[in-house]
Ligand SMILES: Nc1ncnc2c1ncn2[C@@H]1O[C@H](COP(=O)(O)OP(=O)(O)OP(=O)(O)O)[C@@H](O)[C@H]1O
């Protein structure tokens with residue numbers, strides 16, 4: 001029995017254990033929740049991430065899905081490829097194509113093939129936007145490693161190098177994905193709160209107000225992106241103007257809340 005088999009078995013065990021943890025952690029409404037009711041979506045992400053080769057992160061905008069998908073456990077010098085899918089994106093854009101070089105044509109790997117061959121992380125943002133052409137290619141690179149085998153127009157046939165993993169993000173409902181695509185992500189974590197480090201990176205005097213407003217429903221919500229921009233702009237143009245530029249009609253309320261908090 002070769003080392004390869006043992007490695008595959010070990011990976012299978014780790015993935016199965018992670019899948020089990022995800023299933024156990026899901027409560028009503030698909031919200032990650034441990035039996036003690038304490039685990040957050042980001043705690044769940046952190047425990048599953050090292051063991052999962054294909055992970056789907058879904059939830060509202062600005063919670064930190066892309067940031068964590070790219071930077072979590074990112075070793076110095078490690079390559080990560082990141083693509084954002086659009087409805088018009090072609091398979092060739094992801095896979096690669098022929099390009100003219102001097103007097104001939106040479107094959108040029110696209111970002112997905114670079115990650116596939118290189119055995120590194122591929123982040124696919126807005127995966128639900130894939131049109132038919134890109135979708136067929138995504139289904140191929142997301143196949144289980146045992147069956148994944150890609151024949152390229154260059155004539156090469158490529159298998160995913162060990163270490164290849166995919167983290168995909170979307171704002172919508174993963175159940176609205178085409179069934180074959182959804183099936184390729186046994187791990188799907190609903191990200192329903194802003195990553196604590198994103199809030200922690202704000203200036204201290206904004207953190208309480210930001211924490212309270214990033215989670216508000218609908219139009220009352222103030223996103224972490226807005227808070228970050230306010231923090232940056234106020235350094236340049238002062239708090240009043242920065243608040244008007246970022247918070248619009250709510251600037252007065254936001255500034256009052258900040259003053260109240262500072263007065264305490
Ligand atoms: N761990 C972190 N440390 C510092 N800043 C963070 C962290 N995570 C996220 N952020 C910041 O929060 C903002 C939103 O993050 P990100 O773009 O990852 O959100 P998203 O969930 O992918 O949003 P969308 O669904 O709109 O694409 C970004 O400005 C990002 O820099």
Ligand SMILES: [Mg+2]
Pocket residue numbers: 065066067125169
């Ligand atoms: Mg994103």
